[in-house]
Amino acid sequence: MPRIHRTLLVIATVALFPGCGHAAQPARPIPKAPSPAEADQLAAQSATAFLDGYVDPGGRVVRRDQGGDTVGEGQAYGMLVAAALGDSARFDRIWGWTQSNLQRPDGLLAFHWVNGAVRDHQAASDADLDAARALLVAGCRFNRADLRAAAGRIGRAVLAHETSGRVLTAGPWAAGGGRTVFNPSYLDPSTLIGLGHLTGDHRYSAVAERGRSIIRGVSRPLPPDWATVAGGAARAVTSARGFRGSGRFSWDAPRALVRLAADPDPAGRKIAARAWPVFRNRLPGDIVVEHHLDGRRAGSSRSSVTLVAAAAAAEANGYRDNAALLLHDAAALQQQRPTYYGAAWTALGRLLLTTQRLDVKPC
Structure with missing residues (x-):
């Protein structure tokens, strides 16, 4: 068994720090992130x-x-x-x-x-x-x-x-x-x-810049699944067709944190980094899909995609060890509860956050 697997499998699952309305618990150990070669192997496996x-x-x-x-x-x-x-x-x-x-x-x-x-x-x-x-x-x-x-x-x-x-x-x-x-x-x-x-x-590049600006403006610190733009102003909404409510972070929005954490422009990575306080104090089992934009829980569903999003927020802050552990948690949840969406984003999360395999470069 590779060293990174042996290390991760013995980690106690206790919370890191208090926050976001949850009681304080002892911090769980954060192992060193895998080497680049090990991370690449894990990404290829997923x-x-x-x-x-x-x-x-x-x-x-x-x-x-x-x-x-x-x-x-x-x-x-x-x-x-x-x-x-x-x-x-x-x-x-x-x-x-x-x-x-x-x-x-x-x-x-x-x-x-x-x-x-x-x-x-x-x-x-x-x-x-x-x-x-x-x-x-x-x-x-x-x-x-x-x-x-x-x-x-x-x-x-x-x-x-x-x-x-x-x-x-x-x-x-x-x-x-x-x-x-x-x-x-x-x-x-x-x-x-x-x-x-x-x-x-x-x-x-102008579309990318405007998109970052919209996401930055509607995140609190979590981005919503949907937003509308009218008269130059953007606001979070609950759905693509219903233009009411204050927006939710649920099944779509986690992908935004992954894409922004992998943004070559630091402006995008800063947006993803702002979400880290929502996740840093929680056990993997406490990281649910549905959230209010301020980070409060709004449901009980669990999916690997949200753990990958938490890893992206950690990575955007430079907390590579935390990110690696959360990616491990995502892979473990996908193995326990296999889904198409979880499998896709466990793979894409590792590829985008820990390797250069999907880097877009001129050739």
Whole structure:
């Protein structure tokens, strides 16, 4: 058994510090983070587990715990993971299935496929940006100009159909009536910067900068799942369609912390770092999915994605040992309660936070 596994398996599970309305408990020991080589091995293991568990032989990413359907973001996750592993055969199968079944004439990806056909033709900008990132990474890793060109095509479609001014919209449907629907977890500054390098178009970096500004403004310190932008002002809301309430951090928003913690611009990492006080005082079992934006618990669901988000907040503060332990906790929860979403973000969290396998660089 590798040293990091032996160390992590004997850690007592007691809380770190008091905070966020919870009683104080003794601190649990925080082991040293794994070496870069060990962290890379752990990331590769989680990535392989996702591909083996949720990608069928034809390249479809299957949400096995959600009725066996497929969504655009899932295909993009599969492409990202295959590109990170350097698995060109599986990448081509996943991308090929995506092109044949989900890619729209404008280059964006349809949202939902079930029982052999597209059920919802609308696009979502997170899937489109993640697919573009996967194509950028794979294009360089496999020395494939066709993949870089495909990334550029999706990027142009994002600018044409999924932005309103400098605001990244949640999808082509999300702007109108003087109001734009914005999902903080859809913004991936690394991809936008990479598309700017690919094309020389400065609008991508402007969209990334505006997105950071919106997230910074609506986080308290947690970002909401959804927000609206109207008249230059942004506010958190409860859902994409219902423009009321003060917003919640639940199933979508944890991804925002991961993407921002991996942002090449320190402005993004600072936003992720602000969330750390919410998590630092809690045992893994006390880190639930649903939160009020001020960090108070608002539910009892548990998912690996929230533990990965806590790891991202720790990493953004430079607390690498804490981040490594929380990533271990996320992997342990995924093993106990396997889900498509948990598997994807356990893999992506480790890849984005502890390796350079998904770095977007000119080539």
